[in-house]
Amino acid sequence: MSITTEAAVVETAGAEFVIQPVQLGALQPHEVLVDIKAAGLCHTDLSVAGGGLPFPLPGVLGHEGAGVVSAIGSGVTRVKPGDTVILSFTSCGSCRNCRDGHPAYCDTWLPANLIGGARMDGTSPISRDGKALGGHFFGQSSFARQAVVDERSAVKVETTLPLEHLAPLACGVQTGAGAVWNAIQPRPGSSLAVFGVGAVGLSAIMAAALSPAVTIIAVDRVASRLELARELGATHTIHAAAVQDVPAEIQRITGGGADAAIEATGHTTVLEQAVFSTAARGQVVAVGAPAFGATAAVDVNFIMPGRRVQGITLGDSEIETLIPAIVALMEAGRFPVEKLISTYKLEDVNKAAEDMKAGTAIKPVMVL
Template sequence: MGITTQAAVVENGGAPFTLSDIRLDEPRPGEVLVKMAAAGLCHTDLGVASGALPFPLPGVLGHEGAGVVKAVGPGITRVSPGDHVLLSFTSCGDCRNCLDGHPAYCATWLQRNLIGGRRPDGTSTLSRDGEPVGGHFFGQSSFARHALVSERSLVKVDAEAAPATVAPLGCGVQTGVGAVWNVLAPRVGDTVVVLGVGAVGLSAVMAAALTPATTIIAVDRVAERLQLARDLGATHTVHAGETDTAEAVTDITGGQGADGIVETTGNVRVARTGTEVLAPRGTLVLVGAPPFGTDMALDVNGMLPGRHVVGLTLGDNETQTVLPALVRLVRDGRLPVHRLITQYAFEDIDQARQDMIAGMTIKPVLLF
């Protein structure tokens, strides 16, 4: 049977988000129906909407959702109707990496989250006028007033948590936080550099400020974002449009280089610069995603003094433990995510998209 709801549909690559009525399938085993309260808009959504990734269109995107459980499918025990939930990525739960506590590296992650558009068994969760619509995006497709969500995408959270503030935790915030806490793990006196201070980069800055790192350097080309980075914990800022990044980091660190770097821009020239200012045994975390097939040259001899380059997906977090902790930090004021957010009514989603592309907003959050 299912229900009819309103969703923001992307008809084809490069098309705007337009509101349309769609049909949600009935929850099956392992699925939950969620009434959406808020959803963050992320650069991954924009990349798929542009046609840069092979997600089936027309389709419904959205992967930073927050809402309330309305109904559960057979066998669901983790949540019940009325529970408040955050939505994040999904995973199989059975492969080696899932069982080892690293579901972001699930053996079937790409198909289940980013490019499949359907359930793992090939059936569709969404339809319009009897025709399948691309859905199941990150196990949720939360740019809709109701979402049919994979149980492994759900995390039950405190009902007092403001949906508009905690929705971005599902992707962008946990990615930046995990880059610092799970990969760099700064020690006393370390230097952390964040290349690009959009939503992910500023989340990394906030995370670094909660560690023993004593020098936190934010690099960007937008002065207003650099000032915000200072407000959120950066000890130094570098305007990449006015100053050579490598020279600035070398000068700030007294020639020692950075112990840890988070690269969020997806620009391989920026990433290469990061490798050049790593301290011996330092680590560069690649978070920003350039187009598929992009290569980056490395100075192999420069890497021999124990320097590391590590790729990262979604902060390498186990969501059931990390997201409730982040919610607590947000509520306690120790992770001021609200400083990144601009709120939009759901029906203004395409305006939010345009503002994000123009750099007028860091983290748009849609309210239903």
């Protein structure tokens, strides 16, 4: 039996989102039906909608959902109807990386989350007028009033915090926080430079402020974001539009280079700057998502003194551990995600996208 709901559909690469009726198919054994209450807009959504990342269109995007479970498949054990859930990426649960606690590197990650547009059996949970749409985006496609969701995408939370504050934890917030806590793991007295202080970069700064790192440098071209970065824990800021040599400025601040750097813009030239900002044995973590095929030029002799460049997906997070931990920090007032958020109605998703591209909204969230 199918359910008709409203969703924001992208018809072709570069087209706007259009709110229209779609049909959701019957739940498979390990799926849940979720009434979406909030959904964050991420640069990955915009990259797919713009044609920068492959995904079958027309389709329904959205991968930072939060809502309430209304029905469950016959094999579901993690959640029950009435549970509040945050919706994140999906994974198989059985490959080597999943078993080792690294589901963001699941063998099925790309087709199951980003580029497949369908379940692993080739079917889509979403259709329109009898024709399948690209769906199953990150196991959820949550730009809709209801969504068929993989059980492994759903994280149960018990909190009184507004769901519009929780939705961004699904991707942007956990990506930034996980880059610090899971990948860099700052040592006492260490230094960290964060390139790009949107939702991911600011989340990294909040995470670093809860670590033993002493010097936390925010780099961006938008002055207002640098002001917020200071408020959230940055000890230094660099206005990239006004500084001729950003790596040299970081080397000056740190006395020889940062112990670690996070590249959160997705621009390969910025990744190159991040590499040249580090000290010997320094670490660069790339979390930005450029178009497939993008390359960066790095002098190999420069990285020979122990420098490391590491790519990371979704903070290398185990979502059932990290997301509830961030919720607890938010409840304690120690991780103020709400300062990043601007809210919109679902029908204003194109305005949210415009504001995000213009830099006037750090983390747009649609409230349904």
